[in-house]
Amino acid sequence: TTQSTSYDQGASFSSSAAYSAGSTGMYAKDPVPAPSFVEAVKTCFTKYATFSGRARRSEYWYFTLFTILCSLILGIVGNIIFGAPENGDYNILQSLFSLAVLVPGLAVFWRRMHDIDKSGLWFFLNLIPLVGWIVRREQIRYESQVSRLKEGAGLYPGAS
DSSP states (O other): OOOOEOOTTOEEHHHHHTTTOOGGGOOOOSSSOOHHHHHHHHHHHHHHTTTTOOOHHHHHEEEEEEHHHHHHHHHHHHHHHOOOOOOOOHHHHHHOOOOOOOOHHHHHHHHHHHHHHOOOGGGGGGGGGHHHHHHHHHHHSOOOOOGGTTTTOOSEEESO
């Protein structure tokens, strides 16, 4: 029998198709497809302050890429419009953007930690210079737990 279920974003998949005869163990085919760049950014803003649930590795990195690119673009545009900041001033466009993405950035990190079976409280390790950043970077690289499931385990809502 085939069970259909869905992930947070509504993409449905079949559990029997996800775990075909040739794919078993740690590297079984991932039943939840990775989001595209646009889907990942939309999801992060849709779940603006949602700290529960899971975030795929691609969702986290796409959102990080989005924030870096936008910050660079806004920095250039701000310098053109307002001139380069002097005497410790800030680029107003970059500052407003950073405030706008602060909460969704924390939320997607928190959900990413849940996806690798860690607490979101690992975020506070970042407050330890260098060591915390290295540990965080290594943790984010981990494969999603759903990729390591054997048939029937189910970490995502509705998966069994």
